[in-house]
Amino acid sequence: MSTDLQAPGHIADRTGASDDARNERIDVHHHYTAPEWVRWAEENGVAGRDSLPPWTRWDEAAALDLMDRTGTRTSVLTVAMLGRFKEAAARKESTRVSLDAAGALVARHPGRFAFFTPLFLDDAELSRWSVSHGMDQLGAVGVSARTSTGDTYLGDPALDPVMAELDERAAVISTHPMQVNTTGAPAGVPPFVCDFLMDTTRAALSLIMNGTLDRFPRLTFILPHGGGYLPYIAGRIEVFGRQLVPAVDPGRVRDYLHRFYYDTAAPMSPSATPTLLAAAGSSRILYGSDWPPTPTRVVTEVTTPALDADPALGAQERGHINRGNALRLLPALAPA
Template sequence: MPNSGSTSGLNFEELSADKVPVPAVVGAGEQVREVPAAGGAAPGDPDHGQGAQPKIDMHHHFCAPEWREWAAQHGLIDPAQLPRWAHLGAEDAVRFMDAAGIGTAVLKPMLPARYRSSAQLREAVNITLRSMMNVAQEHPARFSFYVPLFLDDLEASSWAVRRGLGQLGAVGVNVTANYGGVYLGDPAYDQIFAELNDFSAVVDTHPHHLPGGRPGAMTVPGIPNFMCDFLLDTTRAAVNMISRRTLDRFPDISVILPHAGGFLPYIAHRLQALGRFCDPPVDPAAVRHHLARFYYDTAGPMAPAATLLAHVPADRILFGTDWPAAPADTITDLALPALEADPAFTPEQLRGIYRENALRLIPQLATV
């Protein structure tokens, strides 16, 4: 091909070990620092010790150790250049989940590389899928997983949809906001979206490098791309899907926008007022309709929710951590307390965000 390797959840070069501090999780096999879960829960108690239902983490990254070994053998990656969190395994994840009161995590697979052929890409996806299945089997009720899609290889993506959703029990697919500058919503992806619509699939999205950027390079010197560019990438994909009326044309898919939708909630009124200048023009009613139909995860930490809730029903918000790319103490000491203290949420809405909304979206998670 070669393939861009854009479907990764996060790009390893973007979050290299020398750019992102990892104070709570420092290496494969090492212990997660024992931090109390929000609300004073003791580590190792996913129920918080207070009768609360355990959370479902819908934004939980995973780099398969089998994929790392295979990719290194084929000269696709240098394991020494991966960030330390990319070497963490399922046991590290379980310790973090117990500390944060998380019962189940849906794995977002990361396998970024420039694959030399479609066959090599399929092998990488198959290795990753088998690894995630093994993790789920070895830790009953703790893990489920998404299928990684590379939409710049439509044939391999179609195979991965059939393999992962049709045969292996994945609960959705994971895609990135753009592939070589072609954003979600583009007609080039209609074939795959039609197949996903046939499966009534959950389509989990994640930002990537902005088009034209050099992988591993900061767009603005000194400002990591995940600080601003990732949010813009998600916003561009969402606006393009609104403009192309993706959710109208494929009404049986469910699209999750990460990081509370990026900047989308903050530009909603701007898009309604000025969308007529887009090509094709954006109908204000389509903006309101799509905003209410997207799902949004809380990974971030996200901003206070008032602006989001002005456009989005609370039952469309899903709990997500971004672990292990986000350090454990960032989640337990900052993100979770901020979420629980957010005055825009009622206790009932928080219960939905932590668990019930995910179960309505993916009922299989109740039987993982």
């Protein structure tokens, strides 16, 4: 481990405003499938190791190695569980195993890991338990939620009771698509290429159109993959907002866009960055690796170097994106 990574206070301005913070990144998009959960799933016939996607074989040493190679001081984990459950008790136990493993990992490596506790769009009771256990007992820094589950998107009014409780906590909600509808997609195009981005865009629009952002002003949502298509179609929403059902006031579209944070997983490029900056500004963008679904080679050789060399970003903007914005959004990540 490098000396820089062992000295979290070596940057004079910890917000990253005067330094590009390439040795002090905070990664808000790190998928974590606990090895303890995989063992539990096999022992209980929930899922077999060989039947799970390769990215679920999360390894602690490999994660730390990637973080050191990319100058990542802290990774905020999204806790993943891919089993199918018929009984509520089994689903709750699955969540407990995963959360307890995440809590133990954070305790083993202070300052290197933090985590979001999962929200379940189809199970309010389990969501409440997960928030209480994850945040109150284990110290989760926020919650994570799928952009959609079946036909339910994040802005569905049926989720208001849970959103109200999260609003009281001023919670940060990290979002991500999973098992999205790919009906009509061209053969050979994986969901993560196009459909994930569309699902994220639809979730963001549901939060805007259904008034979730207005009813719960203390909530903050992180959109993955640069917000999907949302920044690109912002002008289109302004032009046609009154034709949506429910309608959107065109004059408020830019305000709504600034209610979201956007991570850098995959969209940062000389063609994409200017659009994201124009829609959100550098103060609303967060570094995200999307590891391990995005392989180590891609993170270390393609996505992270592209961010560092992006001609649209200066040192100040990179400082905000790599570290400063995350510390402002999640102050619990600040070094002691």
